[in-house]
Amino acid sequence: MKTIGKLWGYSAQRQTITILAAAALSGLDIDVPHFEFGVTNRTPEFLEKFPLGKIPAFEDNTGFALVEGIAIARHVCSLAPEAVLLGRDASERALIDQWIQFSEYEISAYNMEIRALHTGRLGPHSKEMFEGLINRQVRFLRYLETYLVSRSSGFLVGDEVTLADIALAASTQQTGRVTCGATERALYPNIFAHYDKVVSIPRMKEIFGEPKFVQEVLAYQECQ
Amino acid sequence: MTPIGKLYGHPRQPQTKVILSAAIISGLEIDLPPFEFGVTNKSPEFTQKFPLAKIPAFEDNEGFKLVEGTAIARYVSSLVPDASLLGRNAKENAQIDQWVHFAETEILIPSNNIYTGIVMKYLPGFSEEQHKHYQKGVERSLKFLEDYLASRPSGLLVNGDLTLADITLAAAVQRAGQTVCGVKEREQVYPRVFAHFAKVINDERIKHVFGEPGFVDEPLAFRDE
Numbered sequence: 133m134k135t136i137g138k139l140w141g142y143s144a145q146r147q148t149i150t151i152l153a154a155a156a157l158s159g160l161d162i163d164v165p166h167f168e169f170g171v172t173n174r175t176p177e178f179l180e181k182f183p184l185g186k187i188p189a190f191e192d193n194t195g196f197a198l199v200e201g202i203a204i205a206r207h208v209c210s211l212a213p214e215a216v217l218l219g220r221d222a223s224e225r226a227l228i229d230q231w232i233q234f235s236e237y238e239i240s241a242y243n244m245e246i247r248a249l250h251t252g253r254l255g256p257h258s259k260e261m262f263e264g265l266i267n268r269q270v271r272f273l274r275y276l277e278t279y280l281v282s283r284s285s286g287f288l289v290g291d292e293v294t295l296a297d298i299a300l301a302a303s304t305q306q307t308g309r310v311t312c313g314a315t316e317r318a319l320y321p322n323i324f325a326h327y328d329k330v331v332s333i334p335r336m337k338e339i340f341g342e343p344k345f346v347q348e349v350l351a352y353q354e355c356q
Numbered sequence: 357m358t359p360i361g362k363l364y365g366h367p368r369q370p371q372t373k374v375i376l377s378a379a380i381i382s383g384l385e386i387d388l389p390p391f392e393f394g395v396t397n398k399s400p401e402f403t404q405k406f407p408l409a410k411i412p413a414f415e416d417n418e419g420f421k422l423v424e425g426t427a428i429a430r431y432v433s434s435l436v437p438d439a440s441l442l443g444r445n446a447k448e449n450a451q452i453d454q455w456v457h458f459a460e461t462e463i464l465i466p467s468n469n470i471y472t473g474i475v476m477k478y479l480p481g482f483s484e485e486q487h488k489h490y491q492k493g494v495e496r497s498l499k500f501l502e503d504y505l506a507s508r509p510s511g512l513l514v515n516g517d518l519t520l521a522d523i524t525l526a527a528a529v530q531r532a533g534q535t536v537c538g539v540k541e542r543e544q545v546y547p548r549v550f551a552h553f554a555k556v557i558n559d560e561r562i563k564h565v566f567g568e569p570g571f572v573d574e575p576l577a578f579r580d581e
Contacts, residue, residue: 203453233424255485
């Protein structure tokens, strides 16, 4: 099958996973050139196409270049006949958008910030701030858990998998590595069942890789 | 004209401005019921419809509900394709998506964090290191944008007409001008970015939505209190 273009990213990155999963479920082939973070995205060739040097980055066969993970994912989905992953009408499209935004800003953003604080990347911080972020995410996780209970299909929008489910599963994978250890995951059985459901779709397991969920959450630690 | 629905939001909230602007450019009317932060979004009527109690929140006349500012803005923009807020073809659509996400993640959110941390003092433990981190991020993104806009004959992001990307960016840049960009930065370091902002907000149709810029003279300094 002819590929739709090239995607620069790395296999463990949430956004790269989302795009590759979207391509696979859309029945499209995408080239993934060898990528070494900090090397490939600093070459003149890369920076000429993508001046900010960020990934994921996409270029189609006509030289059309795109950045921002979700924009690439949505564009890839739109290339499939009937764009099934994007919903069947304006309302479904909007709900898919809503859940994609939710996954990124209300779940993933907290995972990233908490991990950044934990690794000392944002400098010394108080336990209050760290736990404040965790608690804010809890509010969203609870909301999502309740919502998923009401979904007879088990998917976020409609009866079949959409881009919203892929995006959420990629965020949930992060959540299980950062803020939800074994004890916490037991609090959100539907969120993690949703993850399992998405990853069990053919070809998804290979793209998502091993969950690598943590036993214990990342805990507050004082930085030097 | 019948309003398409109700938007619960605050007129000074960036995402609310974007949605209202999208409606106006599309020739649509949208109801903005009076909203008092901490009161309206805690009322049972509101939380029953929108359990997360966040704004903006939208409900159309059939009871279809949406949250997440960008999702609402995109939905409103999709109702009148001729208004071209989402572009005229698949590639423009994708570019608009790209710029909307960029504006939100790389400019609005970090500027907002500084705004919330310093001006509103809603972020307990907001540190100087975090302030620097967000400020540097915004600066790097503004520089990129400045260079990109140099290549744009129309001065707009995607084509020759106002799109959702331009409106979203203007709302994000407004916040940057209230936090990390003082007079010197706006006039000398990122003149094209702020020319883009002026171009968008001076559009007669949406001028009143954006209101006064509220820009700072000097970038906000971190204050330990």
